[in-house]
Structure formats: structure tokens, C-alpha cells
Amino acid sequence: MRIQKALINFSKIKDNELVSYAQKIVLKMTNNPNFTAPLPDLETVQAAITLYTAALIKSKDGTKEDTANKVALRRALENCLSALGGYVNQTVGTDLTKLDSSGFNLSRTPSVVGILDAPTLDVYYGNNSGEMFFEIGADPHATEYIVLYSPLPAPADDAEYYTKIFSKSKGMISNLTSGIKYIFKAAATSSEANKMGIYNFSNPVEKFVP
The missing domain is CATH 2.60.40.10 (Immunoglobulins)
Structure with a gap:
């Protein structure tokens, strides 16, 4: 049976939403007894959030270079979150309560179809x-x-x-x-x-x- 995991692909999250999503993860994992040695550490993730937030604000009325910098820093933040999500998945195993405490969005569990009704x-x-x-x-x-x-x-x-x-x-x-x-x-x-x-x-x- 497939178990739930922390999702580590963030391509569908909008620019502004990624900031609040990443910040939520840092807040929920700070002093969380389920995650005593996060990799990367939360200070590194917070630094990536701060840099990306500043680049995002600057890119709204900025130059093409500002936009390119925002894209690069978003990728850096996504890489941090992806690595952190991998740490979470490895640490919690199948414990859904611990997994949910990380702040990450979780994969869906597949529904069991069972025996289908008789058709016409x-x-x-x-x-x-x-x-x-x-x-x-x-x-x-x-x-x-x-x-x-x-x-x-x-x-x-x-x-x-x-x-x-x-x-x-x-x-x-x-x-x-x-x-x-x-x-x-x-x-x-x-x-x-x-x-x-x-x-x-x-x-x-x-x-x-x-």
C-alpha cells in the first residue's frame, strides 16, 4: 500500500504563495521534537526565504535582470525545501502525525475502488x-x-x-x-x-x- 509523503515538487505554487508556504514550514519545524536535526538547517532555509522575498519584490517593477535573479533565487529556495522534505520523509517513516507536523503538503492516499457495480x-x-x-x-x-x-x-x-x-x-x-x-x-x-x-x-x- 502506498504511504503518504511530504511533497517535494513546488512548481505549481505561485511566487507569492511560495514565500508563505516556506515560512509556514520553518515555523512548524522550529523546536519541533520530531525533527531535531533538519537538513538543511532551518537558518539556511530562512535565509533562502529572505533572499527570495526581496528578489520577488524587486522584480515586480524591475528589469529583466531582476526577474532572472528572482527566478534563480526561487530555484534555490525550492532546492532547499526539496532537500528538507527529503529529510522529513526519511525521518518520519510511516508516522502520519509526525509527517503532518512538518508543515509540508502531503501526497494523497489512493482510494480503493473495489469491485465495481454491474454495468448495463x-x-x-x-x-x-x-x-x-x-x-x-x-x-x-x-x-x-x-x-x-x-x-x-x-x-x-x-x-x-x-x-x-x-x-x-x-x-x-x-x-x-x-x-x-x-x-x-x-x-x-x-x-x-x-x-x-x-x-x-x-x-x-x-x-x-x-
């Missing part, structure tokens, strides 16, 4: 003999779609059906026997469903193949 299934005649089109009710959490099909009478076990996997919720099955009635059913798959081999299948659809 529509089956249509194809353009040629032995072809059938299908449309499965799309599920935003699905990794793929599985279609089971067989000539009637329906098999007693799902393992006895023909099986096709599709990356999209619409598709075509070909090489069916013309003039025979088939049964079709479908399910949306997820990583959890695949691991357990458990799927919620749609209501079966029976159709003569042209």
Missing part, C-alpha cells in the same frame, strides 16, 4: 454476418471491460464462456456463428476485481447472430 449492456447487430456490436455502461473507475459470450444454452460456469477484454466500453465481437442465438454479459474491471477474480456482471442479453 446493449448488444446490436453488426454490419456483416457473424458480427455483433456492444455498448457497456461506462464506469469512470474501470480499468477495462470484460465481455463473456456463448451460444445458448448458457454455460453453468463463467469459465466456460468465451471471453474478450476491451479497453473501451464500446466494441465489436466477430467470428460468431451466423444463425445461432448467443448470450452476452459484461463487467467493468478494476485492479481489486482482477486480483480476486470477482466481477459483477450485467444482466445477460440474448441475441440471434445474423
Whole structure:
């Protein structure tokens, strides 16, 4: 299972927001018993904040050189914060309480999708003999779609059906026997469903193949 970490990429944080964000980290880590030997030390990080803040103010009505200096000092501050975030992640391990006390933004924990609900299934005649089109009710959490099909009478076990996997919720099955009635059913798959081999299948659809 993936654990939460301090985020150490700051490219999406706006210039002004980076100052307050970095200052919050320094404040929360100062005299914090969870982080007794920060690397880099907090004085170094504070110095980088001070230099960047001054460069940011100067660049607003300054020259191209002032802007370039601001960019360089932002990069220096980001490097400090990235190194400090690495220290935090290494120090706290999996202790979320300690991690949260650092002031860093944290990565999200992935939600477990689980076994998806049974989708709807529509089956249509194809353009040629032995072809059938299908449309499965799309599920935003699905990794793929599985279609089971067989000539009637329906098999007693799902393992006895023909099986096709599709990356999209619409598709075509070909090489069916013309003039025979088939049964079709479908399910949306997820990583959890695949691991357990458990799927919620749609209501079966029976159709003569042209």
C-alpha cells in the first residue's frame, strides 16, 4: 500500500504563495521534537526565504535582470525545501502525525475502488454476418471491460464462456456463428476485481447472430 509523503515538487505554487508556504514550514519545524536535526538547517532555509522575498519584490517593477535573479533565487529556495522534505520523509517513516507536523503538503492516499457495480449492456447487430456490436455502461473507475459470450444454452460456469477484454466500453465481437442465438454479459474491471477474480456482471442479453 502506498504511504503518504511530504511533497517535494513546488512548481505549481505561485511566487507569492511560495514565500508563505516556506515560512509556514520553518515555523512548524522550529523546536519541533520530531525533527531535531533538519537538513538543511532551518537558518539556511530562512535565509533562502529572505533572499527570495526581496528578489520577488524587486522584480515586480524591475528589469529583466531582476526577474532572472528572482527566478534563480526561487530555484534555490525550492532546492532547499526539496532537500528538507527529503529529510522529513526519511525521518518520519510511516508516522502520519509526525509527517503532518512538518508543515509540508502531503501526497494523497489512493482510494480503493473495489469491485465495481454491474454495468448495463446493449448488444446490436453488426454490419456483416457473424458480427455483433456492444455498448457497456461506462464506469469512470474501470480499468477495462470484460465481455463473456456463448451460444445458448448458457454455460453453468463463467469459465466456460468465451471471453474478450476491451479497453473501451464500446466494441465489436466477430467470428460468431451466423444463425445461432448467443448470450452476452459484461463487467467493468478494476485492479481489486482482477486480483480476486470477482466481477459483477450485467444482466445477460440474448441475441440471434445474423
